[in-house]
Amino acid sequence: MNTSMNIAIVGAGIGGLAAACLLHDAGHRIRVFDRFDAPRPVGSGLVIQPVGQDVLAQIGILDQTVARGAKVIRMFGHDADHRRPVLNVRYDPKGVGTFGLGIHRASLFDALWGAADSRDIPMVQNADVTASAGGFIDFADGNRHGPFDLIVDASGSSSKLSPLIAKPLPYGAIWGTVDWPETSLPRDELRQTYRRADRMIGVLPLGAMPGADTPKAAVFWSLPAGSYDTWREAGLSAWKNDATTLWPEIAPFLDQITDADQMTMARYTHGTLRKPYRGRVVFIGDAAHRASPQLGQGANMALLDAQALTAAITHANGQDPLALYSAARRAHVWCYQAFSRVFTPMYQSDSSILPAIRDRVMYPLSQISPTPAILTALVKGTMIPPLGSLDRR
Numbered sequence: 001m002n003t004s005m006n007i008a009i010v011g012a013g014i015g016g017l018a019a020a021c022l023l024h025d026a027g028h029r030i031r032v033f034d035r036f037d038a039p040r041p042v043g044s045g046l047v048i049q050p051v052g053q054d055v056l057a058q059i060g061i062l063d064q065t066v067a068r069g070a071k072v073i074r075m076f077g078h079d080a081d082h083r084r085p086v087l088n089v090r091y092d093p094k095g096v097g098t099f100g101l102g103i104h105r106a107s108l109f110d111a112l113w114g115a116a117d118s119r120d121i122p123m124v125q126n127a128d129v130t131a132s133a134g135g136f137i138d139f140a141d142g143n144r145h146g147p148f149d150l151i152v153d154a155s156g157s158s159s160k161l162s163p164l165i166a167k168p169l170p171y172g173a174i175w176g177t178v179d180w181p182e183t184s185l186p187r188d189e190l191r192q193t194y195r196r197a198d199r200m201i202g203v204l205p206l207g208a209m210p211g212a213d214t215p216k217a218a219v220f221w222s223l224p225a226g227s228y229d230t231w232r233e234a235g236l237s238a239w240k241n242d243a244t245t246l247w248p249e250i251a252p253f254l255d256q257i258t259d260a261d262q263m264t265m266a267r268y269t270h271g272t273l274r275k276p277y278r279g280r281v282v283f284i285g286d287a288a289h290r291a292s293p294q295l296g297q298g299a300n301m302a303l304l305d306a307q308a309l310t311a312a313i314t315h316a317n318g319q320d321p322l323a324l325y326s327a328a329r330r331a332h333v334w335c336y337q338a339f340s341r342v343f344t345p346m347y348q349s350d351s352s353i354l355p356a357i358r359d360r361v362m363y364p365l366s367q368i369s370p371t372p373a374i375l376t377a378l379v380k381g382t383m384i385p386p387l388g389s390l391d392r393r
């Protein structure tokens, strides 16, 4: 399987486009299928951590994405009632991984799409994949393509190929993109404000959209998963009043929201495939594991999966490359899934005990050495080697 393979990639998202570029560079023949009718990212912004930045560098688009994004050097959160800090994690001021890259999905997508396009990787659009068997892929319009030596399912959280059944989380968030306004808030920090764990508002600096110079910000507001309609019915003024009472500095960001449609509801789920491959299909990214974005790792995980899969195929040396990929990623994925499961309810839940532990126990502990360095490694994605045994090759 480590000679040149005929590979189909389902999903031209973050993981799919990264896998397409890396597997192409490793000498394989690639074809990418996506259900969209035109290249299109969805959603607002995200943070690419240093481990994910390494993958962008391998693809050759790190400088471009750094130029378009915003360098985030600290994540800082405070309690709304007492104005006390309850989260304070800094990237290393020097050395490897000095920042998280805040970037709008459109800019990241544009860079990845351009990288695939410049490699002449064939992209098939309007291709809604419904099933696969024996190396063939079936589409909603009745077409069938194949056979392929390998099918990479990178179709994200709505994958129709992945057997993963993820658990819905009680809280999601509404997300919107606005211009970075005149404000005293620093443009190199992710800022959040909480009241217990049932209220959270945050601002993430993003850099510019493709082809533009205006710096942007993502604004997010935590909502119980089933309460989006209630939020709309209550009206924007009620929400802005609530939010600015919690955090007055958010006002110039929210002033730019004049229509509820500017905020998109994202619902979160949590789950992990025990075995991320089945027959000739291998699962990467959200098709293999899903978590809330609390630790800011989902896109990194998709990028690392793409990197690990390519390395596993390249270095298989007679072993089953899919088993090698699975083993290489297992510890890192499970570690981050476990941390996400523990931390998410501290920031998004109806509990009053968990946020009290967060503020009175965890925050003070987090400021005592060596915990700051451990938390930085957790956020950077380097808590444990991301590619397991493949890291040493």
Ligand SMILES: Cc1cc2nc3c(=O)[nH]c(=O)nc-3n(C[C@H](O)[C@H](O)[C@H](O)COP(=O)(O)OP(=O)(O)OC[C@H]3O[C@@H](n4cnc5c(N)ncnc54)[C@H](O)[C@@H]3O)c2cc1C
Residues within 6 Å of the ligand: 010, 011, 012, 013, 014, 015, 016, 033, 034, 035, 036, 043, 045, 046, 047, 048, 049, 127, 128, 129, 130, 154, 155, 156, 157, 158, 159, 160, 175, 266, 267, 284, 285, 286, 287, 293, 295, 296, 297, 298, 299, 300, 301, 302
């Ligand atoms: C609000 C929010 C904020 C987030 N913030 C962060 C963050 O700060 N940092 C971070 O690392 N992660 C973050 N994440 C998570 C991150 O966005 C995902 O983990 C990441 O996008 C997963 O990449 P992927 O390639 O698996 O899937 P996606 O990027 O979702 O791509 C899936 C692709 O598959 C296509 N597709 C779907 N179904 C089909 C089908 N049937 N046939 C063909 N094509 C199909 C879709 O059109 C899409 O192009 C956040 C997520 C959300 C919702």
